[in-house]
Amino acid sequence: MSLPARPRTFSGIKPTGVAHLGNYLGAMKRWVDEQDEYDNIYCVVDLHGMTEPFDPAELRRETRGMFATLLAVGLDPDRCVLFAQSHVHEHAELCWILNCITPVGWLERMTQFKDKSRKQSDRERISAGLLDYPVLMAADIILYDAHVVPVGEDQKQHVELTRDIAARFNRVFGDTFVVPEPRIQEAGARIMGLDDPTRKMSKSDDAPNRSIFITDEPDAIRRKIARAATDSRREIRFDPERAGLFNLLTILQVITNDSNDAIERRYEGKGYGDLKRDLADAVVAHLAPIQERYRSLMANPDDLDREMARGAERAAAIARPVMARVRKAVGLA
Numbered sequence: 001m002s003l004p005a006r007p008r009t010f011s012g013i014k015p016t017g018v019a020h021l022g023n024y025l026g027a028m029k030r031w032v033d034e035q036d037e038y039d040n041i042y043c044v045v046d047l048h049g050m051t052e053p054f055d056p057a058e059l060r061r062e063t064r065g066m067f068a069t070l071l072a073v074g075l076d077p078d079r080c081v082l083f084a085q086s087h088v089h090e091h092a093e094l095c096w097i098l099n100c101i102t103p104v105g106w107l108e109r110m111t112q113f114k115d116k117s118r119k120q121s122d123r124e125r126i127s128a129g130l131l132d133y134p135v136l137m138a139a140d141i142i143l144y145d146a147h148v149v150p151v152g153e154d155q156k157q158h159v160e161l162t163r164d165i166a167a168r169f170n171r172v173f174g175d176t177f178v179v180p181e182p183r184i185q186e187a188g189a190r191i192m193g194l195d196d197p198t199r200k201m202s203k204s205d206d207a208p209n210r211s212i213f214i215t216d217e218p219d220a221i222r223r224k225i226a227r228a229a230t231d232s233r234r235e236i237r238f239d240p241e242r243a244g245l246f247n248l249l250t251i252l253q254v255i256t257n258d259s260n261d262a263i264e265r266r267y268e269g270k271g272y273g274d275l276k277r278d279l280a281d282a283v284v285a286h287l288a289p290i291q292e293r294y295r296s297l298m299a300n301p302d303d304l305d306r307e308m309a310r311g312a313e314r315a316a317a318i319a320r321p322v323m324a325r326v327r328k329a330v331g332l333a
């Protein structure tokens, strides 16, 4: 195997819906902050966007929108490879081969599958793609010899499954894949819903005050933060037991990069009103330049499509030799 000089990072995001503060603080912001430390590959996983009912025109629009979001938050396509998953056919091909060595029991045990399939009362409406979702994710990662997979807490189990699949393949067919590691940051790895800190912030929820979206107007951001659930105690401290407050403080900490101590000192003798006002100001100010870049990128769809095509060519140049190695290992070449 010929491996890249710097450790390689791979991560992805589904195009479905608009990115929220959880996606941003748990994953994207860190991808941007660490751009020069790793050899980075980032992907809009449009094939994963098909595992639940979807509309083709919307999928096309959202894939471009998520690509623009990744550029707008600060990923630089000259310092990383940025592309859409379906543009590199090797993802689907490798997924099939991995399917043939992955026990169904491993997939049925995945928490995300259990949660999503439990929500769907009619079993006939759960697609095989939903069950297979983590195998495609494993293919995404190992197709690029990635060492490190920076994700939020909710994707840890999928990355661990990827390790199991890669290790099993290496055992059965000989050393072929790098076995990757999940990397989950301490703060921000699990941003919770503002209205209900027992539920994670998510794209798919229709609770209107749960998530702050990257494209939310300042008024909407202020309203959601003002209504955020807290408790009846007074002092402002990073205490995981006080989930609502802890979540607000975590968002402030990751956005400002201030230490926990400094933040606690700032709010000595102050109340939730002060904290919420400052947090809303910080989020609005942080998102403003991102929103401006997003709008200008979306106004030039041809440029976005050109950038996506360039990313796909660069990704395919890395994926092709790995796929050739796999075909040889399994007897297809």
Ligand code: TYM
Pocket (backbone or CB within 6 Å): 010, 011, 012, 013, 014, 015, 022, 023, 024, 025, 026, 027, 028, 045, 048, 136, 137, 140, 141, 149, 150, 151, 152, 153, 154, 155, 158, 188, 189, 190, 191, 192, 200, 201, 202
């Ligand atoms: P997705 O699209 O659900 O989320 C993208 C990233 O955002 C993180 N995230 C969060 N972090 C903190 N708090 C939250 N509330 C929160 N919600 C989401 C996710 O952990 C993720 O890092 N299966 C993946 C996409 C994927 C992928 C891959 C990731 C496909 N192939 C290969 C890594 C490597 C997903 O659905 O992410």
